[in-house]
Amino acid sequence: MRTKNELYQQALRTVAMRRQTARALAQDAQAEAEAAIPGLRHAEEEVRVRGIRCAIAGASGKDRTETAAALAAAKQKLTALLAGSGRPADALEPKFTCKRCEDTGAVNGRTCDCVRRVMQQLRRKEIEELSSLSVSSFDTMQLDYYPNTVDKALGESVRSYMAEVLADLRDYAADFSPATRESLLLVGNAGLGKTHAALAIAGEVLRQNYDVIYVSCPDFFGKLEALHFGTDPSGEEETLFQTACNADLLILDDLGTEFSSSFFLTNLYSLLNNRLGAKLPTIVTTNITDGTLLEKLYTEKISSRLAAFVQIQFLGSDIRVQKAAE
Template sequence: MAMGYSKEIIEAANRAMEQRRRQSITKAEQRRRSFFSRYPRALEIERELSRTAAKAAKAVLTGSNARLELERLKESNQALQSELAALLKSAGVSEDYLEIRYACPLCKDEGYVDGKMCSCMKQLLRDEAYQRLNALSPLSLSSFDTFSLDYYGEAPLKAGGIPPKKRMEDIYRYCKNYAANFDPQLSPSLLMQGATGLGKTHLSLAIARAAIGKGFGVIYCSAPNIIGKLEKERFRSARGSADESDVYLLECDLLILDDLGTEFPTSFSSSTIYNMINSRLMASRPTIISTNLTMRELEKQYSQRLVSRIMGNHVRLEFLGSDVRQKKRLIR
């Protein structure tokens, strides 16, 4: 998979690239038809140029007086090209007006150059991933700039405790630095814990936005949604459909597993969550988990084995404060 993107994202980007190429060709054909209708001589010149190319090939193959014939054809070709350029200039259009103007001249809207992915294809993949992440997230795609610390109190929630604003300033700085230096092979997995409405999803999506901007493949999913999707795939008659989702959840550069613990608890959900988290840890691929549950509640819902894997391999960020979403609604 390119840069850890899912099959669906790659297919969507390929369709967009093909559509881009068709549009470039169609627009060129429209320009040519319009120009030739106004300047019929231009069409005659193009046909004559094609004939000189065929004559040049024939001269090389026959070998008789080839050099003289090629010189004559070259002079004729140059004269025709000069005449065509003069027609284009008189019409007030550029010299490449009759040519296909690809959105990307480097790869000619094919997405690859000499077998390597072109930068325009990488951008299409980023755009598609960005769009899908935005569509799946419960918020519009968040950024660090839109995260406000003003909603967090400066007084400790309990005697001797740290003020929520101070804690959240530290978490904000950590997440921003994490995003700036994100590396799928080096960045650690994160566990964001805290009550509802404290900004866990916002900051995880802000990290995702930065990672996508760097060209990395990011998948966002809430625990209930991904469990529901995998369960439906598992029981479909089409063999192998579940494996495909398992693969792209494992292979993406960054997986964001939101709202862990809100899915309906079953043996299937517990084993799937464990396998998802454990497989990515074994492959050294970072995962950002957000949950409203405490460690004790996680252990009760899942298992001590899962909690042990999380605790031993995730940087724990404990969010403090009161529901920011409620405060925002009250202000409005």
């Protein structure tokens, strides 16, 4: 799990590599064209010289009519040579991925949107590696797997109930803001789509340029504990904890599958308390459907923090089992 700054630096390196690659390919194309087209190198030099003269004339306040005309004629000659060999006018120019910043990563002193898009892609890849699931969308959640039979407690079918749940979660993601969105507790038996729904929210929130951190409870707190009681010269434990604390949206998956210890309980409480205090939304998924058991496992202090979350019940039959039987 990388911090937002680490993600930003990696995105800058990715964009810089794109620029380097584009320029290298342009140099190869230029060398190939010069070898194939007689007079091309001279025509390129003529464009360069005429361009410098035109710029000097403009900088000194002189009339640029003559120098501009000479530059245009030189460019026309170069274009004609390229066209004669079946090459487009921009054949010798670098093909940058981002036309706006030409893969420099900045426009008018501000970070270009292409850097933010790379950050999204990097975070999506990280989440998919940590969750072993793709960051998909609500469109991939098939309602056909939820029973179309009436549930007496609901007074409606599980399928229609889950359609409403997923619609509400879709709305939650579509109009996301860390300052206004509440925290969610997705509760239900295994295989009902809780993690899938959380990752669908993650995909939409990332698209809106917010940063999302996904952690699996056993993996995340297990790593923190190993660092705490082992060797941690670089302070990775604190960095990981603060990254989770400060994310625009934190997804805490599979609460209830971790190894419970005093270290875990202390850090879970601190994490939830810090984020609630900062008014940053957290999505927790758990298979623990009994509120009494939840309090017994996680102490009154933690369960009181979770009680501040909006609880959303997932119902139905294990979708993974249904898919395996198909």
